[in-house]
Amino acid sequence: MTSPDTTDLQPPPGCPAHGGTHPGPPLYGADYAADPMRTLDALRGDGPISSVEIAPGVSASLVTDYRIALEVLRDSDTFRKDGRTWQATAPQDSPIIGMMMYRPNCYHADGPRHARLRGAITDSLDRIEPNTLRTHIERSADRLIDTFAGEGEADLLNQYAKILPLMVIQLLMGVPEEPGSRMIVAMTNVFDGVEPEKSNAELLGILLELIAAKRAEPGQDVTSWMLQHSAQLTDEEMIHQLVLLLGAGVEPTQNWIANALLLLLSDDRFAGDLAGGSMPVDDALVEVLWTTPPFSNFCMTYPTRDVEFNGFVLPRDKPVLISLTAVNTDPALASETRAGNRAHLAFGGGAHVCPAQSPARLITSVAIEKLLDRLPDLELAVPADQLTWRPGPFLRALTALPLRFPSVPVRSDETTGDSRWNDKPVPPSSTPPEPTSSPKQQASARSARPRWLNSLVGWWRGQ
Structure with a gap:
């Protein structure tokens, strides 16, 4: 992880990491809920971090790499939980505001x-x-x-x-x-x-x-x-x-x-x-x-400065999510035995x-x-493939289990x-x-x- 000299980093037009016109694929809706791994695998193929849309008009950076996820989660000085600066500019009628809005509890507190x-x-x-x-x-x-x-x-x-x-x-x-x-x-x-x-x-x-x-x-x-x-x-x-x-x-x-x-x-x-x-x-x-954690994409943080990973810039005060499903199924971990292995990040x-x-x-x-x-x-x-899942970006949650x-x-x-x-x-x-x-x-x-x-x-x- 490096802190870039912002004078040398001029993002190309439409760069999704800097709020361009291409926010990335949606992490919501019936199609995503039916097969989230199809979207997550495609994102992982493009790199360890991607721009995604978590609600109409609301973009975020999504980490799909296990190693980078650990760095983000462990660096609480750079990646803070207080997102009030971002929240002030976010659409207040968005369906994800309730999940991401600041509250004075320990989850949203730092230090x-x-x-x-x-x-x-x-x-x-x-x-x-x-x-x-x-x-x-x-x-x-x-x-x-x-x-x-x-x-x-x-x-x-x-x-x-x-x-x-x-x-x-x-x-x-x-x-x-x-x-x-x-x-x-x-x-x-x-x-x-x-x-x-x-x-x-x-x-x-x-x-x-x-x-x-x-x-x-x-x-x-x-x-x-x-x-x-x-x-x-x-x-x-x-x-x-x-x-x-x-x-x-x-x-x-x-x-x-x-x-x-x-x-x-x-x-x-x-x-x-x-x-x-x-x-x-x-x-x-x-x-x-490991494979279908209750929170699929979560652990929101907000960088205190622009941060670069592998050429991808995480902009200051813009939400960064960890795809717990993607990082837990990172191909780099495929050789490790999962039975009894508690190294997953399902709990953050x-x-x-x-x-x-x-x-x-x-x-x-x-x-x-x-x-x-x-x-x-x-x-x-009913057959397992006929079960339906809730369509939001954060949870891997069934609507019913008959x-x-x-x-x-x-x-x-x-x-x-x-x-x-x-x-x-x-x-x-x-x-x-x-x-x-x-x-x-x-x-x-x-x-x-x-x-x-x-x-x-x-x-x-x-x-």
């Missing part, structure tokens, strides 16, 4: 602020006891399976994979049963675009009530631990952190579950019936992260690597194990068990409170719905 906000999340997630979490996942999975086990058919995406992570995160966050049920409905409606304004308002109200309740009476849950953390998060910061946990924890996990189930049910290496398959389920989970890399990998992996593996235990004769209700199976009787225990996770004291933060942070304003988040919440539908759907 000391990022370390402070992220520390509150990672230290709190680290307090979760895995065996207790597994028990909660199994009980939640049983409750969901009971709703369709006797029917002989189900849409496993919308009836199971989409709801299970929400149920588990509700427990992690310490949301009581009644508002927790409303939160699941509101979040599901947000994902589906059903009455978005009403659903957004419902979700915000539940989170504000949760924060107030946990400040008054802390519990053994992630929300309480974050509030007690030495990062000293304000109510506004807590809202953004919790929304990040919900959006980033639910959407990728549901797609990981669905994509892994599709692989298990459609790939001959698993011998068709799962029980006699030649590859264990865990290998399928890893393979999905560098300082902003996903902090919730372990809970997500446990939710996904237990979800599939429990489903195969309860419904061992699952099969696709399955059929011999009906089985309901058998689960309706109790949810102890909601406590452990009794360890609040850990000291590795990062002190940010000196320049503003003092807490307990009521500031209650006066009106923040503008960013209006875009949650686009953010979570990735369209």
Whole structure:
């Protein structure tokens, strides 16, 4: 990587890297969704970085080379997460603004602020006891399976994979049963675009009530631990952190579950019936992260200066995306064994690597194990090539996963068990409170719905 002398770099007319008239191929629409690798392979053939169109009239640079992706992800001084300069010039009615717009959470923060906000999340997630979490996942999975086990058919995406992570995160966050049920409905409606304004308002109200309740009476849950953390998060910061946990924890996990189930049910290496398959389920989970990761193109950054890679200029303040699908299938890695190999970039890399990998992996593996235990004769209700995928540029996500199976009787225990996770004291933060942070304003988040919440539908759907 070199920093060019801009006086010596005069891009040719129409250069897509400098916002010319040729933004590159689209990473959206039905044709792209049906076969994204056709587009990604063509781009890779033209070089390690390409100009692409991520929405009508919105261009970006896309990295398809594994080595360059690592350099970008690890250089947080040059490739920053704060994209407000670009956002100010982007079309505000674009469908991708909701996904890319700046929010004051750890994902969009850099430097000391990022370390402070992220520390509150990672230290709190680290307090979760895995065996207790597994028990909660199994009980939640049983409750969901009971709703369709006797029917002989189900849409496993919308009836199971989409709801299970929400149920588990509700427990992690310490949301009581009644508002927790409303939160699941509101979040599901947000994902589906059903009455978005009403659903957004419902979700915000539940989170504000949760924060107030946990400040008054802390519990053994992630929300309480974050509030007690030495990062000293304000109510506004807590809202953004919790929304990040919900959006980033639910959407990728549901797609990981669905994509892994599709692989298990459609790939001959698993011998068709799962029980006699030649590859264990865990290998399928890893393979999905390599070949069809839940986020296909993501990890947006914005260069602080013009940066050149192999003759391609990444312009200052213009979005750079990593094609996680393309870099994970980089031909340079083809000789490496993928079974058990965790060198993929499905969770990103560098300082902003996903902090919730372990809970997500446990939710996904237990979800599939429990489903195969309860419904061992699952099969696709339609051929795999007739399934449809959501058309946005960011996610590799099915619209539905219809399955059929011999009906089985309901058998689960309706109790949810102890909601406590452990009794360890609040850990000291590795990062002190940010000196320049503003003092807490307990009521500031209650006066009106923040503008960013209006875009949650686009953010979570990735369209």
